Amino acid sequence: MADILDSEAGSERFASYEAELKLVQADLTQKLDQIPELSGEPRKAAISQAERALEEARELIDQMRIEKPNIPGPAKNKINQRFRNVQHDIDELGRKLTAQSTDRRALFGKRYRDDPATADDQQEQRQQLLSGTGRLERSSGRLRESQRIALETEDIGRSTLGDLATQREQIVNTQQNLHASEGYTDRSIKTLRGMARRMATNRIITIAIITVLVLLIVAVIVSKFR
Numbered sequence: 001m002a003d004i005l006d007s008e009a010g011s012e013r014f015a016s017y018e019a020e021l022k023l024v025q026a027d028l029t030q031k032l033d034q035i036p037e038l039s040g041e042p043r044k045a046a047i048s049q050a051e052r053a054l055e056e057a058r059e060l061i062d063q064m065r066i067e068k069p070n071i072p073g074p075a076k077n078k079i080n081q082r083f084r085n086v087q088h089d090i091d092e093l094g095r096k097l098t099a100q101s102t103d104r105r106a107l108f109g110k111r112y113r114d115d116p117a118t119a120d121d122q123q124e125q126r127q128q129l130l131s132g133t134g135r136l137e138r139s140s141g142r143l144r145e146s147q148r149i150a151l152e153t154e155d156i157g158r159s160t161l162g163d164l165a166t167q168r169e170q171i172v173n174t175q176q177n178l179h180a181s182e183g184y185t186d187r188s189i190k191t192l193r194g195m196a197r198r199m200a201t202n203r204i205i206t207i208a209i210i211t212v213l214v215l216l217i218v219a220v221i222v223s224k225f226r
Contacts, residue, residue: 011075013149014067021060021086028053028093035100048127050097055135057090059142066146 031050038046064083071079 011067011071011079014064014071014079017060017064017067018082018086021057021064021090024053024057024060025086025089025093028057028097032093032096032100044127047097047101048131051101052131052134054090054094054097055131056138057093059135059138061087061090063142063145 028050031046031053035043035046035050061083064086068076068079068083
């Protein structure tokens with residue numbers, strides 16, 4: 001099985017499920033290795049334990065599948081490959097368990113007949129009932145965990161919406177201030193243009209006055225020398 005994922009934002013839960021799955025897979029593999037050496041009641045008990053371990057492994061895979069969309073983009077390819085690998089490993093173990101479970105001669109040992117005894121059937125039913133109860137308890141635990149995650153996600157969503165509303169209000173205020181600043185700028189430009197026109201007019205008037213004075217002075221001087 002692939003190594004446990006490095007800790008990355010959004011991948012902590014996936015890594016936790018993967019680590020737990022690694023332990024369950026090791027336990028399941030050990031049980032499957034022991035089953036061929038057993039027969040009769042010990043074999044049935046070992047098969048029931050292996051079935052519970054397989055069910056737990058599949059539940060963990062389901063949780064990992066739920067968490068995959070929350071993984072950041074750069075890590076998705078690596079995670080998808082790891083997920084496919086562990087899923088393939090668990091499927092292989094499931095097929096191996098099925099093959100061992102259907103070996104009725106090894107299961108019933110010397111007492112094997114085409115029609116098993118009623119007591120054996122009852123024992124098998126009890127084992128199946130216990131296995132179903134264990135799976136139900138584990139499923140309930142997974143459901144509670146999923147509900148907790150959903151509540152946490154909902155809280156994060158509400159907080160994010162609140163932040164977005166605050167940012168939107170800030171943007172609106174900034175836009176209003178910008179519009180006001182543009183109005184002040186337009187009025188300032190108009191004022192400067194008016195001042196420039198008045199300065200140009202005053203300059204022309206000043207030049208005209210100076211010209212008239214110079215002409216008068218010249219006329220006075222010329223009249224004195226006649």
